[in-house]
Amino acid sequence: SLSQTFQQAVIVCRRLQIWHLWIDSLCIIQDDIEKADWEREGANMDNIYAGSSATIAMHYIPNG
Numbered sequence: 001s002l003s004q005t006f007q008q009a010v011i012v013c014r015r016l017q018i019w020h021l022w023i024d025s026l027c028i029i030q031d032d033i034e035k036a037d038w039e040r041e042g043a044n045m046d047n048i049y050a051g052s053s054a055t056i057a058m059h060y061i062p063n064g
Contacts, residue, residue: 028041
């Protein structure tokens with residue numbers, strides 16, 4: 001199941017009728033020792049954010 005923070009992001013997107021959600025920590029491999037996935041995806045982040053309808057920034061929530 002998704003964490004509470006991610007669930008809240010899904011709810012916000014649904015209420016705004018946004019059907020695609022990019023969550024960095026789910027869409028970029030976090031345990032990639034060689035950082036190849038981060039380098040590939042990080043190089044494309046300007047395109048991802050430039051094409052977004054909205055950007056949701058969530059603060060750290062313990063156990064969230």
